[in-house]
Amino acid sequence: MRKLLNVLYVTNPDSYLAKDGENIVVSVEHKEVGRIPIHNLEGVICFGFMGASPGVMELCASHHVGLAFVSPYGKFLGRVSGRVSGNVLLRKRQYLLSDDEEAAARIAMNCVLGKMLNCRSVLLRFGRDYPEKVSPEFSERLQWLTEGVRQLRESPSDTLNELRGREGILSKCYFDCFDDLILSQDPAFAFESRSRRPPLNRVNALLSFVYTLIAVDCASALESVGLDPQVGFLHRARPGRMSLALDLMEEFRPYLGDRFVLSLINNRVVAADDFLVKENGAVILTDTGRKAVLAAWQRRKTEEVMHGYLDERVPVGLLPYAQSMLLARHLRGDIDGYPPFVMR
Template identity: 50%
Template sequence: MRKLLNVLYVTSENAYAMLDGENVVIKEKDNTLGRFPLHILEGIYIFSYAGASPALIGKCVEKNIDMVFCTPRGYFLARPTGRTQGNVLLRREQYKIADMEKLKTEISKNFILGKIVNEKNVLSRMIRDHENRINKTDFEDAITILKNMIDEVQRADNVESIRGYEGVAASAYFSRFNDMILRNEEDFAFNGRNRRPPLDNINALLSFVYMMLTSMCCSALETVGLDPFVGFMHTDRAGRKSLALDLIEELRPCLADRFVLSLINNGVVNGNMFEKQDSGAVIISENGRKKIQQAWQNKKQEKITHPYLKEKIEWGVLPYAQAMLLARFVRGDLEGYPAFIWR
């Protein structure tokens, strides 16, 4: 199992990351902001237009250190991948499955069943923990819809139908999302999902966390030898990491969404950390990103018991565990892909 190490976040807008021996050095003009040994890092996220030196990029690719480039405002720009690696036989099997409607449908079912069950469990946990602060009937009605969609997905015989049922489930789940915000409701009122660009604080927060989780899933897939660009439920599109988007589905409710809610309900974030641009887009300030990233690092260190592997692992290792199970299924070592179910 992959060891969970540190992720270095470079958030200063003018910072430049460079290689010095076996260390990454962060500089801003003539000032050295920090020096970190590469062997303690599993990822480097750079929120700076200055970027990084080619030598550092090459070293990160060589050492399989995840490197992600974003704008200072948190929009994803690029992620170097280097030479294509991994088991060519595994990828050939992946490409075959992507062209086989029956197998593609079966694995898409598991991705979405995992997502809907986890959405249901998030709502059920809210009833259990905060029954006196919510309208229990509204949550139970949403849970009923999610249960119905679970049945529909299990009966589905094509990917298009699965996408439709997933959309109905997502609508029911997000209809109760605003009720799960128990603090600072004025700054974080949720009136529906919007993106590209996000138009309010909570959607900016969701998009930022989804971006970090998608990058983790992409790295996990490459680590086990799968092609993150060829998915089963998400169709191929130039530049889109379709398989990473498949893998993230089951992890959104239990990992990303609950993390966002905890940031708000525990007072880690507030309205002062967000800026509205003339275009209407909402962005997260540098200080806000730092706090979110630190909290994300802490969340990744928390341990859970994996329901299929029956092992204690960190949340941060979960995408790698699921990628490993997915690779086993593609190779034919497992009869089906076991989606992660949070309880």
């Protein structure tokens, strides 16, 4: 199993990255504020626009360290990677199946089913832990979601468009319950519905920010096993979009994303003043808020969880890598279907 290393998060938008030997040097206004050996890193994520030198890009690429750029809003902008590794026959098989509607739908179905099973588990766990907070509306929506999962299992979608429609309906049912999961009494963390581009409240700002972190990890994991993160099955190919990374992260949204965001709010890791509300209503994390979230995220990635299919304990940070390996094995024909990660 791959070793879990550190990710360097550069949160100051005025930071610039330069190379000095085998080190990445972080500077603000031409003053060095940090120096990290490249062999200690598996990824670098920059939240800002000052950028990085060509030397840093070459250093990261040659050491297979992903270098990603994200806006202060948490929107993914782009990433730098080295030569594509892995078996070219594996990627050819990926491209072939992506263009096959029926084959793509089978893989996409497992991604969606894993996501909805994990959504259901999040709601069931809340019901067990806080039975006194379960409203009749919550129970009704949970029943709808349970029935939707049953139908997905027993009557798989024939087309990708049908599958996307069913996923959208079930996701809305899940997010209709999301406000009940927030234990904080602070009205600043009220949640009405999912909003993106831009997020219009603090909960959505956290969700979008964390989803971006997961997507970057998924893209790096896919590349590490030789797959092309831009050619997906559920999400169709578009210029600049990491379609396969978005496919892979679907099953991780509830487990890695939503539960983490709820813990940040319910455990008061973040407060209302860790966010900035822009003139157009968009809500973003402040630099202080980003640092608090990223510190908690790194701690979360070191925790271990039992992987049901592999039957072994895996660090949370390596779950995208484990699932990438399983997807590659399926595409090669080593296993019959792609087994999504389902939380216990």
